[in-house]
Amino acid sequence: MSLGFSRAQATAMVVMVAFIIVGPAVLYPVFLMKVLCLALFACAFNLLPGYVGLLSFGHAAYFGMGSYIAAWTAKYWGLDAEAAIILGGLCGGALGLVFGWLAIRRQGIYFAMITLALAEMVYFFCLEAPFTGGEDGIQQVPRSPLFGIISTQQDMSLYWIIAAIFLGGFLLIHRIIHSPFGQVLQAIRENEPRAISLGYRVDDYKLLAFVLSAALAGVAGAAKSQVFGIATLTDVHSQMSGEVVLMTLIGGIGTVFGPVVGALLFGSLETYLAPFGDWVTVTQGAIFVACVLAFRRGLIGEIGARLKLGL
C-alpha cells in the first residue's frame, strides 16, 4: 500500500475499518464514538513513549483542555463542529508547546513528574476558572452542524464524522512514525548521544513530537465533548492521564494498533461493568497487574511478537 503499511498492518487496518463500519449495527453508536475518541487519545499518547521514549503522565491536560475549549466555543460562540474541534486541537497543541518545552529538558522519571505536575496545575485551573463551570462543567453543549450544513443531531450522522476524525488522526500518526521526521525520532530513541554528534538538535525533534501528540489529544477531547455534549473535570483529571497510560500499555506501547485495542477493551470495561460500581476500578487494576506481570508487550505487542509481525 502507498501509505507505507506492511502486509500485516494492511490486514489489521482492513479489520479495523470493517469493525468501524459494522460496529454501529451491533453496538450502541454513542459507546463506539466514546471508544473512537479514547482510541485517538491513546494513539496520540503512544507517539511519545512508543516512538520517542518519553513517558508523559499528564496527557489529560491536553485532552481535557481540548474538550473544554471545543464545548465552550460551540456553546457560546456557536461555532460549527469542525471549527470547535480544530480549535480544541490547536489549544492542546499550544499547551503542549509550553509544557513540552519545560518538560523535555529532563528525562525518565523527572520528565514524567514534570508532566504530571503541570497537568495538576491545569486541573486546578479548570476547577477554579469561571468559564469551565467548576464542578458542573460545561453542560448542554449543542451538537452543532458540520460546516454549518451537515446535521449531527442524529447519533449515526455524528458517528461517521467521529469515525472519519479517528481514521484521519490514526493515519496521520502512522505517517508521522514513517516520515523523515519519524526516522530521526527513531535514531534519537536508539542512541541520543550519537544523534547529537551527527548535528541533530534533539530537543527540537522531541518538542515537535510532543506538540503533535498534545494537539491530537486535544482533537480527541474536543470530539468527545461534541459526542456527549458536556466537558467536565473528568477529562482533565489525573485519573484520565493514568487511564491513557493503561490503555496504551494493555494494547501494546510502540505498536500502531495496540492503543486502539486497548481503548476498546478499556471502554468496554468501563461501560459494561458500570452497574457493578467500584468493581470497574478493581477489574482495571487486576488487568493492569496481569498485563505488567504476564505480557509486558501488551496484547498486540505479544501477538506481533508471536507471529513475528510488526503491528
Add this chain to the structure above:
Amino acid sequence: MSDTILETSGLTKEFRGFVAVNGVDLRVETGTIHALIGPNGAGKTTCFNLLTKFLPPTRGTIRFKGRDITGMRPAEVARLGLVRSFQISAVFAHLTALQNVRVALQRGRGGSFDFWRAESVLDRYNARARELLDQVGLGEFATVPAGQLAYGRKRALEIATTLALEPEMLLLDEPTAGMTHADVDRIVALIRRVRQGRTILMVEHNLSVVEGLCDRITVLTRGRILAEGDYATVSRNEEVIAAYLGSEAGSVAHV
C-alpha cells in the same frame, strides 16, 4: 602549511575535588592525524567530551577554525564540521546499515522535520549512502540491521555515517578498541583512505597503530600534557616510558 584547525588553551575540567583535565594546551594542525595517548584515567575521553561540547569545561577556551566554540552546544559543533565517534560503537541498532548512513545524510540536506511526508522521500539519499557503505566495505550489508553486524563492521559503519556529514575534522575515540588483528588492519587502511582533505584527532591505545598512522602525538597523564612530538620523539621520552610502564617496569628496563 602549519595552519591550526583546533586549539585549546588552559582547558580544565574539574569534577568534585578531582581534576580530570588540567590546563591542556592542545594544537592540532590542519590535515594531520593527531593521536592522544596516555594510560587509563589520563583524561583522554574527558578531553574528547570537552572538545565536542558533551561536557562543559570548568576553565579554558576551545577554538575551531579560528572560532571560539567554548560556549556552543554539541549539535552546533557537529554542524561546524567537527564530528566525533564514540568509544563504545554508536550505531542505531534497529535501523539497517543503509538507514544509519541516511540519517546522517538527511541532516545535512534538510527535510528532517517533515512529519507529513512518506519515508520513501528518503530514497533519494540511497545512492550516496551506498557509495559510502562501499567505501568502508559494507556494500553487501546495506539491508542488515546495524545491531546484527559484527563488531568490526559496526565501527566501519560508524565511520561511514560520520563521513556522510563530510566533516572537516574527525574525532575518533579508540577506533580499534576490542578488535581482532584483521579488523584493526582494515580500520587503519580505512582511516588512511579517508584522511584526504581532513584532519583527524584520535584517542588510541594500540601503539603500533599510532606508530604507523599518526603524524603527531600528545601524551596525557593525570589530566596534563606530558610530552608532544612525532612517534620517535615521544617513544624515547623517559617520562613517557615511566608513565606507560610504571616506575618498577621502567627500572627493569634499565637493568
